[in-house]
Structure formats: C-alpha cells, structure tokens
Amino acid sequence: MRDPEHEQISREKLEQLQLERLQLKVKEVYERVPYYTQAFKSRGIKPADIKKLSDLTKLPFTSKLDFKKNYPLGLMAVPMERIVRIHSSSGTTDKPTIAPYTRGDIETWSEILARGLATAGITSKDIFQNAFGYGLFTGGMGYHYGVERLGAVVIPTSAGNTKRQITLMQDLGTTVLGCTPSYALIIGEVAREMGVDLRKTKLRLALCGAEPISEQMREDIKEGLGVDVISDYGLTEAMGPGVSIECPYHCGMHIPEDHFLVEVVDPNTGEQLPNGVQGELVITSLTKEAYPIIRFRTRDITSLNSEPCKCGRTLARMSRVTGRTDDMLKVKGVNVFPSQIENVLLKIEGVEPHYLIVVDRTEAFSCSDIEILVEVNDSIFSDKMQTIEKMEEKLRLALEAVLGIQTRIRLVEPKTLTRSEGKSKRVVDRSELSNLK
Numbered sequence: 001m002r003d004p005e006h007e008q009i010s011r012e013k014l015e016q017l018q019l020e021r022l023q024l025k026v027k028e029v030y031e032r033v034p035y036y037t038q039a040f041k042s043r044g045i046k047p048a049d050i051k052k053l054s055d056l057t058k059l060p061f062t063s064k065l066d067f068k069k070n071y072p073l074g075l076m077a078v079p080m081e082r083i084v085r086i087h088s089s090s091g092t093t094d095k096p097t098i099a100p101y102t103r104g105d106i107e108t109w110s111e112i113l114a115r116g117l118a119t120a121g122i123t124s125k126d127i128f129q130n131a132f133g134y135g136l137f138t139g140g141m142g143y144h145y146g147v148e149r150l151g152a153v154v155i156p157t158s159a160g161n162t163k164r165q166i167t168l169m170q171d172l173g174t175t176v177l178g179c180t181p182s183y184a185l186i187i188g189e190v191a192r193e194m195g196v197d198l199r200k201t202k203l204r205l206a207l208c209g210a211e212p213i214s215e216q217m218r219e220d221i222k223e224g225l226g227v228d229v230i231s232d233y234g235l236t237e238a239m240g241p242g243v244s245i246e247c248p249y250h251c252g253m254h255i256p257e258d259h260f261l262v263e264v265v266d267p268n269t270g271e272q273l274p275n276g277v278q279g280e281l282v283i284t285s286l287t288k289e290a291y292p293i294i295r296f297r298t299r300d301i302t303s304l305n306s307e308p309c310k311c312g313r314t315l316a317r318m319s320r321v322t323g324r325t326d327d328m329l330k331v332k333g334v335n336v337f338p339s340q341i342e343n344v345l346l347k348i349e350g351v352e353p354h355y356l357i358v359v360d361r362t363e364a365f366s367c368s369d370i371e372i373l374v375e376v377n378d379s380i381f382s383d384k385m386q387t388i389e390k391m392e393e394k395l396r397l398a399l400e401a402v403l404g405i406q407t408r409i410r411l412v413e414p415k416t417l418t419r420s421e422g423k424s425k426r427v428v429d430r431s432e433l434s435n436l437k
C-alpha cells in the first residue's frame, strides 16, 4: 500500500480530515470565485455555517451547465500566473469543460494516480504502455505523470497506430496497457489479425477507463488480450482519471476520499441516498487549487460502499457506472439505458462487442423507435438467410424480455461498424447514420 495512513484511515479520522478540508475550500471559493459567492448568498449560506460534515447538504449543487455558463475559466479560484497546464473535455457538440491546474494540482493528481496504480497492483517494476489519448484529453498526460511518479516505465504511445502498439508491446515487454475499453477491444482484434498471441507476451494487466464497461465487455477484453482488466473512473471537472480505481479483488472502485468528498443522490430530488442504493454521483473536491468543485453533479449512476475492502483499504468504493442520467432514452414512454442493451447483446453467442443504437428522436430524450445494429461473427453471415433471421429474432426477444418494448434489430457483418480508439459512440440519431461503412 503506497499511503497506508490515508488508505487505511478510520472513518472517524477521515471525516474529521474531510471536514477541515471542506471548511477551508468553502471559505476559499466563497472569497475568490464570484459564481460561488453568488450561489451561496442566494441560499443564505456563509462558510461559517459548515460546522459538521452533514452541513454539506446546505451547499448548492454545481452542474455542467454552470461550467458552460462560466466558460472558459469563470470558476477559477487562483490567478492565471499560478496555472501551469490546461486540459479540456472533448465537448464535440457543446462547449467543452476547461480544466486548469496549478503546480500543486499536478503534484496532487500525480500522487493520487500513483496511489491508484498501486491499488491496481502496478509496481515500479512495470512497463506501462499508455494508449490513452495525449493532448487536451486528461487520460494520456494524467496517467503519464502518475506512472512516472510511481517509478514504473511509461511508454507514451497515445491512442492509435494499433499495429505499432502491438509491435512495441512485444519488443519492449509491456506489462500493463492503459486505454479505453473500446480501444482494448481493437488492440485484441488487430493482434489476432496480425497472428500475434498476446498471451505469449509479458502483458499482464489492462487498465481501462474513461467510458462504461459492462461485465460482458470486460470478459471480451480479457479474452482478446489474455489478461485481467482493472477499471478506473474519472472526469475532467474533478481532475481527470484517478477519481476511483479497482484493486485486484474487483469489488468496486476505491475513491481517494481524502481528496474527494462523494455523495450519491436521487437524480430527481437531489436527496442523499444511503450506501448501496444507486443514484447520481456528486463530487466535492477537497484539495484542488485551481478549479475546486462543490457538489458537482456528475450525471453518472453508481452506488457507494464504505465497508473496508478485502485488500485492507478502508476508503469507500463505488460500483461500476451503469449509465448516465442523461443517456437514458425514453422509447415509446419506457426508460431504456444503453447499458441494459449492451448487457443483453453481449451475452449471446455469436454477437461481437460492437453495436450501434440508432434512435428516431421526437424530443431530447424521447424516441419513437430504436433500431440496433449488431455485429455478429462470420459464421452467422456465412450461413443461410434463415440463420440470420433466427438470430435477429433471438436478439429481439431477449431485449424485449429485459426492456419491455420491441426493438428493431439489424445484423451487420464483422467490421462494419466504425471502431473507436478513444471513447466510442453507442447511440446516434438516424440523421447521423454515416457511421456505417
């Protein structure tokens, strides 16, 4: 354990530390960030009102919309002279979230990630091929600094150029691969095409994050790469990767609660929910300098568990993110999460881990219909038309049993759907359907 003092802290001591840090942060943002001054004042809150940890609920939520309204750097709590780096979320359709860091933030982030890597069982003896994208995205540079801090070797391949990734893995003896789950699938697929058996290389672990990963997807990655898969979670607003990470027991992702105060709330009412109940994750940063966040609504759906873990760590764990409050679709009035669809599809023999949900939207979340394009393996396509029809019917029934609505299924041949080296897009509007080759 890299930092037992914090990783095995008692709940009582942790809550004391969190309260002290929260009081300081609240005072700081109140004094330095006009947005927070205003938001607190409009609720009649002063920093001195935060006397105990449960007073957190007196503070207003912050949302993505508040970041948008204060674009680019309106929520910054330090002068520009103190900033040494800026990252950004992808924001393809909307204004991105800009994330500035002080030197202190980079130090803290690197340490959080080094601690997280150690939690995952990675040591200074490892060779970490960093196939998270470098650049504005927080994944590449974030992990780069974390791996160096841990003292392991980092190979900064960034995402892309898959054949070279595989050759480097063989030649340099990569032991850990870091990338999105989508890219891990591609690497497995391309290795197979190249005739490379990754089981014969030194690769022993894949660290996958930045997008949802279902249990079945994890199995597919394990199968493709021949190694165990560790999940990690993070978001630009909170810092980037490192908000939580699994240990080798795979029973939730450990949260560095000395740096992040987390809550799970009912997405509709904003009420705090007890441990074990799924809701929206809300994060307050306790140590960030440049861009502190107060009760930031992540929109990610998860649950918390504060029981000590088998690995000996006492910090809370969050369950796999099963969806986002904003990726829920209302199809013919029924709530549908893309993750439910993935869970059904990938369990069926012959289905490849590549699918696309095409929606006919009537409003933002409401759709009159959905069609699901599903890649299946060669054997199904090389068979008779009847086999294809039977398979479509099988998928339709399996989905209907879980979703309670009828969907349209279209089987497509292997490698028809566009692959992603970063985060993959699983839901598209019919009008955007250029995704098919």
Ligand code: DLL
Residues within 6 Å of the ligand: 089, 090, 132, 138, 139, 208, 209, 210, 211, 212, 213, 231, 232, 233, 234, 235, 236, 237, 240, 241, 242, 298, 300, 320, 321, 324
């Ligand atoms: O994806 C940071 C990151 C980089 C995390 C590398 C892990 C590894 P954003 O681009 O701001 O930041 O996207 C954040 O991605 O709110 C989730 O919806 C989703 N996400 C991130 N990690 C996971 C995960 C980075 N393990 C958004 N499971 C978050 C499910 C995830 N969703």
